[in-house]
Each structure stands twice: as C-alpha cells, then as structure tokens.
Amino acid sequence: MSTLPCLDFDVKTPACIEWRSNDATQWLVDPDPQRDHLMLESRFCNETSSASFQLLCPIRVKGIESQSHIICLIHTSSITSFDFEENPELPDPVRKKLNCKAIRLHLESCQPLDFIVPAAATEPVQPRKRLSGQAFDSLRSLAKASSLDIYISAREVSQIKLRAVCEAISRGVMKPFHTDIPALLASLYGSSGGKIVNLPPLRKNSSESPNDEPPSYADLEPPPPPDDCLLPQPKLKSPLADTTATAGGSNTKRRRLNDSGTSSDADCYRDILDTLCHMREGMQRLMERVEQLEKENQDLREELDDLRASCEKATDAIESDEAAFLEVHEELDELKVQVDFLSQGGLYSDAEEHLVEAVTDSVLTHMLDGGYNAKITIEKS
Incomplete structure (x- = not known):
C-alpha cells in the first residue's frame, strides 16, 4: 500500500455546522454559553492511515453543575464522501460567528453520529437552560443528518493536506483512529469518563404517534394551570371568610410560583x-x-x-x-609627485643648495689642506 502524502496533522478549531432537515437548511452556530465556539477536532496519521472526526458542542446538561460539552462522534469508517471548497459563500450566521476567510468541508456518512456526554450526566439527557435547550434541539436534528457541511477557518489547514484526506477516503484506506471505544470513553472529560447516549425527545404528548417530531424548546408553551384551579370554589357564608379564603389562595399560588422559579x-x-x-x-x-x-x-x-x-x-x-x-x-x-620628479633626474632647490654647499666646503677644505702641506715642505729644505 502506498503511503499518503502530508497526512500527519491535528486540527482543533472553531467550526459551524450546516445540514438539511425537512427540506430546510439548519445551522449549529451558537452553543451555550454563546461566547464559546463549536469545535472541530480531527487527527490524521500517515503511518497507520487512520483518522478521527469529532464535534465538541458546549452545553449545560442536568447532572453536571459545571460547564461541559457534548461530543458528536463521526465514525471514520462510515464516511462515504469527503470534499472541500475554498472561500465559499458564507451564510449570515456562519459569517457572523467565524468572521474570517473559511473553508467548507463536505461530509457524507452512511451511519448517524454518536453523541457522548459525561458519565455523571443524568439520563435521559436533558438541558439545564433554555439556550442549552435550543442547542439541544439542533443536535437532535443533526443526529438524523447523513450529509453535513463544516465551516472552519482557512488558516487552520492547507489544501494539500485536505486533498490527501480526500484521496485516502476515496480510496477506502482510511481507518478509525480509535478502535477501542471503551478505552476512548474512559479517557474523555479529564479521565472522568463519558458514555454514548441517544438524545430523547424533550416532551411527548399522549396524542402523538411514535414517529411524530417532538416540539422544540423555542415552541414550547407555558404549562397548564394546576387542576385545583379548575375546580369550582365552595360558596362561603360570610364576606370575611370569602376574603380570607381568597387571600389564602393567592398566597398559595404565589408560593407555588416562587417554588417553580427557584x-x-x-x-x-x-x-x-x-x-x-x-x-x-x-x-x-x-x-x-x-x-x-x-x-x-x-x-x-x-x-x-x-x-x-x-x-x-x-x-x-x-x-x-x-x-x-x-x-x-x-x-x-x-x-607620487616626488617619485616622478626624481625619476626624471630633477633636483629640488633645497637639494641643489645643499649640494653646492657640500662641494664648496669640500674644495675649500682640500685647498687649505694642500697649501699647508706645501709650506711645511719648503721649511724643511
């Protein structure tokens, strides 16, 4: 088997998800809290021809007091198609969230995503807040999608590496990075462990059929009033008693509202x-x-x-x-000037005067010395 070029890299980057549900485009952009980001975490190994794809959605669930997240696990072996598009036209929600030049990754899978939550989360898994409920509804819709687009920053990964991933998946040689699922679950959430769950419907009326879509958190109406409010009140004998009963009923209702809002x-x-x-x-x-x-x-x-x-x-x-x-x-x-002058046989005035003086002194000295010697000779005769 030939090796795959440039397939050793890890990616962990903010992402936005787009898919189709009931002939309508859906997005998962804002988790809970909204200041956080949905994250795409992928790993690729050239030596083992393996890869992993995970989506991390920050969300608050019951049973976990601290902020946590739900992991959307995309099975590598179930990916039937993988492609990417550089600098696509971004939808408004994606452009506002990422605010950068993006790449769109297109995935098609023959197996739905697995959802992993902390092991301490209560079951059935329920959100703790309304914003978490909205993200929860998006995850429930995403669970049914077989095709999704993932938008990430264009600076996070090169096109050469993405082409290598596309080639590996098209050749069918890409294997799951994690084959031991129990060991993977035990290592998640700071080694406190995770578990695979099915996201249940949030509310289901008795008149709904099993295949009916449960209502979303955004469409839920306030709960009906208590049954005792619908019962006819007994007629009291005195206005004072009526007033007292009314006040007591009002206090009772107020206490219930306060209790529900705690x-x-x-x-x-x-x-x-x-x-x-x-x-x-x-x-x-x-x-x-x-x-x-x-x-x-x-x-x-x-x-x-x-x-x-x-x-x-x-x-x-x-x-x-x-x-x-x-x-x-x-x-x-x-x-240089002096050398040229001397090379032509010339003498400076100072040199000439010095030469004349030297010759004159020499002649005079010689003449004086010669005359002195002659006088001495005559006297001896």
Whole structure:
C-alpha cells in the first residue's frame, strides 16, 4: 500500500455546522454559553492511515453543575464522501460567528453520529437552560443528518493536506483512529469518563404517534394551570371568610410560583457567577499580558539605547577612519609627485643648495689642506 502524502496533522478549531432537515437548511452556530465556539477536532496519521472526526458542542446538561460539552462522534469508517471548497459563500450566521476567510468541508456518512456526554450526566439527557435547550434541539436534528457541511477557518489547514484526506477516503484506506471505544470513553472529560447516549425527545404528548417530531424548546408553551384551579370554589357564608379564603389562595399560588422559579433563579445566579469568574480570569490574563508587554517594551527600549550608542561609536570611528584615509591619500599623492620628479633626474632647490654647499666646503677644505702641506715642505729644505 502506498503511503499518503502530508497526512500527519491535528486540527482543533472553531467550526459551524450546516445540514438539511425537512427540506430546510439548519445551522449549529451558537452553543451555550454563546461566547464559546463549536469545535472541530480531527487527527490524521500517515503511518497507520487512520483518522478521527469529532464535534465538541458546549452545553449545560442536568447532572453536571459545571460547564461541559457534548461530543458528536463521526465514525471514520462510515464516511462515504469527503470534499472541500475554498472561500465559499458564507451564510449570515456562519459569517457572523467565524468572521474570517473559511473553508467548507463536505461530509457524507452512511451511519448517524454518536453523541457522548459525561458519565455523571443524568439520563435521559436533558438541558439545564433554555439556550442549552435550543442547542439541544439542533443536535437532535443533526443526529438524523447523513450529509453535513463544516465551516472552519482557512488558516487552520492547507489544501494539500485536505486533498490527501480526500484521496485516502476515496480510496477506502482510511481507518478509525480509535478502535477501542471503551478505552476512548474512559479517557474523555479529564479521565472522568463519558458514555454514548441517544438524545430523547424533550416532551411527548399522549396524542402523538411514535414517529411524530417532538416540539422544540423555542415552541414550547407555558404549562397548564394546576387542576385545583379548575375546580369550582365552595360558596362561603360570610364576606370575611370569602376574603380570607381568597387571600389564602393567592398566597398559595404565589408560593407555588416562587417554588417553580427557584431552580431557574439558581441557574441564573450560577450563570452570572460563571460569567463573572470568566471575566475575572480574562482580566487577570489581560493584566499578566500587559505586564509582560511592558517588560518586553522596556527590554526593547534598553536594547534600542544600546544600539544607538553602538551606532554613534561606529559613526565616530568611521569619521576618524575617513580623516586618516584622506591624510594618507594626500601623502601618497605628494610621494607620487616626488617619485616622478626624481625619476626624471630633477633636483629640488633645497637639494641643489645643499649640494653646492657640500662641494664648496669640500674644495675649500682640500685647498687649505694642500697649501699647508706645501709650506711645511719648503721649511724643511
């Protein structure tokens, strides 16, 4: 089997999902909380010709107090078609969420997605908030899709690697990255474990047939009033008793409303605390980043000062070298003129005067010495 080029890489990037359901286009763009992103996590190994595809959707589910996510597992062996398109026309929800140049990955599968939740989540799996319910409805619709488009940033993966994946899937040589599903489930959620679940309908009336689509969270109506409110009230004998009973009934109803709203209020407070914690962590990270940038800025300033001082020294040295070079050049010019003059047999005036003086002194000295010797000879005779 020939090896596949450029197939060793990991991808974990924000994504948006698009699919068709009941002749209508559906998107999964905003999880809960909305400030987070739906993530595509993929791994590819050239040596083993294996790959994995997972979609991580942040969502709040009952039984898990902290923020968690649902994993949508796409079985590699079930992918019948894989293709991509660079710089496609983005739908408005996708463009607002990603806000960058994107690539659209097109997947077709012969097997539905598996949904994995933390092992501590209660069953049947239920969302804790209305926003989680809306994302939950989208996941229920996505579970029935056999074809989906995944939008990711164009900067995350090259076209060469995507073509290698397309070639591997078209040749049917791509294998699942994880073959031991129990071991995979045990390693998820910080090794606390996960489990594969079916997403149940949120509400089902007795008049619905088993194949009817359950209502979405956005379409749910308030629950009907309690049965005791529909019963006829007994006629009281006195207005005082009637007033007392009415007040008592009002208080009873108020207590019930307060009791029913306690859970939602607690969730609201918990969300506010989570938001404040995230804001505090974000501010702390920003402060640390600012301190780091200030330190780097100070180091750069000191380095810049050193460079300026070095440049000034180098400039002074260059100027000194230039002056010395000019002096040497002038001396060389003078020496050249002297050499040319001497080579033509010429003498400078100073040299001539010195030569005349030397010859004169020599002649006079010789004459004086000769006359002195002659006188001495005569006297001896």
